[in-house]
Amino acid sequence: MEKIIEIKNLTKLYGNGRGIKDINLDIFKGDIFGFLGPNGAGKTTAMKIMTGLVRPESGDVKIFGHSVMEEYEMAMEKVGCLIEIAEAYSYLSAFDNLKQLARYYPDVDHQRIDEVLELTGMIKYKNEKPKKFSLGMKQRLGLAAAVLSRPKVVILDEPLNGLDVEGMIDIRKMIKYLAEQEQTTFFISSHLIHDVELTCNRIGVIYDGKILNVESTQTILSNYATLENYFVSEVERNGRVSSCAR
Numbered sequence: 001m002e003k004i005i006e007i008k009n010l011t012k013l014y015g016n017g018r019g020i021k022d023i024n025l026d027i028f029k030g031d032i033f034g035f036l037g038p039n040g041a042g043k044t045t046a047m048k049i050m051t052g053l054v055r056p057e058s059g060d061v062k063i064f065g066h067s068v069m070e071e072y073e074m075a076m077e078k079v080g081c082l083i084e085i086a087e088a089y090s091y092l093s094a095f096d097n098l099k100q101l102a103r104y105y106p107d108v109d110h111q112r113i114d115e116v117l118e119l120t121g122m123i124k125y126k127n128e129k130p131k132k133f134s135l136g137m138k139q140r141l142g143l144a145a146a147v148l149s150r151p152k153v154v155i156l157d158e159p160l161n162g163l164d165v166e167g168m169i170d171i172r173k174m175i176k177y178l179a180e181q182e183q184t185t186f187f188i189s190s191h192l193i194h195d196v197e198l199t200c201n202r203i204g205v206i207y208d209g210k211i212l213n214v215e216s217t218q219t220i221l222s223n224y225a226t227l228e229n230y231f232v233s234e235v236e237r238n239g240r241v242s243s244c245a246r
């Protein structure tokens with residue numbers, strides 16, 4: 001299986017001792033990988049390093065074999081991402097925002113812009129301006145922008161931020177559609193256990209800056225009644241291990 005993202009011994013500790021510690025992860029072609037962890041577990045820190053926004057203390061991230069730290073442009077060439085806040089030009093329509101972005105990609109035409117607006121449930125607002133959008137609508141537009149250029153890998157930090165139930169369903173559908181139709185590989189962080197269970201085919205649990213385990217959703221659900229049971233059991237198991245080690 002083709003390895004798309006390779007994270008090796010990634011460490012970044014802030015002055016207060018929090019952050020991420022020695023993270024190792026391999027993401028394969030076609031994965032919809034769920035990076036599951038509670039608030040403050042280290043998801044955003046890891047994803048900022050993966051997209052070149054923060055430098056790690058040690059370790060490396062390779063995307064398609066290129067180091068994000070050493071060959072940034074090559075590593076990011078086929079990557080679409082949405083990290084933290086979805087930014088948009090507030091006085092341009094949703095459509096024109098994407099048209100601005102499309103200038104960088106010769107293969108992106110008006111039909112593709114409409115397609116991603118459709119996939120994110122934004123087509124009915126295509127001529128409206130983000131200054132009048134709710135948080136959820138801005139988030140949807142940010143997601144449309146992240147997938148516009150048909151990136152081979154999409155890295156999304158808490159993509160369901162601000163979305164209502166319909167939004168969550170729309171975005172879950174979009175992710176599955178792109179994984180099937182365009183063979184897009186996804187790396188998605190979330191603290192929403194139920195959504196990760198329904199969306200992702202592999203799940204890595206991050207807790208207190210460390211990866212506790214990585215498993216296929218199918219294996220987890222054949223051994224545990226729900227992903228929540230698995231999550232709680234992994235956290236407890238790890239807690240016991242570290243308290244024994246002390």
Ligand SMILES: Nc1ncnc2c1ncn2[C@@H]1O[C@H](COP(=O)(O)OP(=O)(O)OP(=O)(O)O)[C@@H](O)[C@H]1O
Nearest residue numbers: 014015018019038039040041042043044045046191
């Ligand atoms: N710039 C910073 N300086 C100091 N500590 C930080 C900084 N950024 C993050 N942290 C700390 O590092 C830890 C990991 O934060 P991070 O934002 O990566 O977590 P997260 O899993 O994305 O959480 P959330 O789900 O709340 O977004 C937290 O304890 C946070 O307080």
